[in-house]
Amino acid sequence: MKIAMIIPPFRYGADPSQWITVPPQGYGGIQWVAATLIDGLLETGCEVLLLGAPGSPPRSGLTVSTAIERDEIRTAIDSFGPAVVHDHSNLAALPLDGQWPVVSTHHLNGVPASLENGVYVSAAQRLKAGSETAPVIRLPVNPERCLFQEEKDDYLLFMGRVSAHKGAYEAAVFAHAANLPLKVAGPAWEPEYLDRMLADYPHTVDYIGEVGGHFRTELIAHAKAILVLSQTSGSPFGGRWAEPGATVVSEAAASGTPVIASNNGCLPEIVPSVGTILPSAPKITATTAKAAMDALPTAHEVLKAAVDQWGHLKIAQEYLTVYERAARGERWT
DSSP states (O other): OEEEEEOOOOBOTTOTTOBOOSSOSSSOHHHHHHHHHHHHHHHTTOEEEEESOTTOOOBTTEEEOOOOSHHHHHHHHHHHOOSEEEEOSTTSSSOOSOOSOEEEEEOSSSOOSOOTTEEESSHHHHHHHTOSSSOBOOOOBOGGGSOOOSSOOSOEEEESOOSGGGTHHHHHHHHHHHTOOEEEESOOSOHHHHHHHHHHOTTTEEEOOSOOHHHHHHHHHHOSEEEEOOOSSOOTTSSOOOOOOOHHHHHHHHTTOOEEEOSOTTHHHHSTTTEEEOOSSSOOOHHHHHHHHHTOOOHHHHHHHHHHHHBHHHHHHHHHHHHHHHHTTOOOO
């Protein structure tokens, strides 16, 4: 099957000539999802046209387009002649002329621009979108893109946007209670928030900044646990934040790193097999931190759970089923 895949085009850093690639140079959840899904689709014999991420490394079966504007994207898709278009941009980059069957994966909170032929990455996300019957397909993980490490180092890890809705501050609180250092890796676009965390926990938090490549996989693989303590408040997007998919959960598990999470959004759906969920009400203390650490599964247990549930080939097959439905002219909301 031929699939045209559209990624929201975002600039990388201060250089106007560079775009966030697939896989991303650093922070980029959607780009990691696309890279891993493409892995699975190529292994099943599909051809993929990637749009919205110029500069991404091409490989056999994958064509990387330089198209960014809607008219350019339309021309590139016409030339490729796909069976289906898979949109990851919430229609932001998709030419809206109804010329091709479209499947849209929603990566955000709330109601998408269109409910038609939507795919959601968790039941919690689908509920917030107002859909009851659309497919739920989890975020994929490719163990070959991860580094499995059985023996862990004595640090905890927060990886993601350093923001209130992602729970970076709560991660610092937990690490302090657990008497373990916390490495914080990710962009800090709200400097006051970062400054408060560093001021309150100067001997706990080691802020590394945005990371990518081998350093990123090493950080994940060697952490004793990764903290995904998403909060309902503090979202810069407005409204209550419900974690939609949590890419880092599957990546950490495929590295043998267990997850300690809040019960926000999708996390109660995906974390119990690879880690532990913190109670929502109690204050984080040394006792609650120790109980959470003691309850964590082993590295081999979380790796097996990740591959069984979210392996890239399994997720690619689930998407192929949905692509075939769209290509036959089916419509759902």
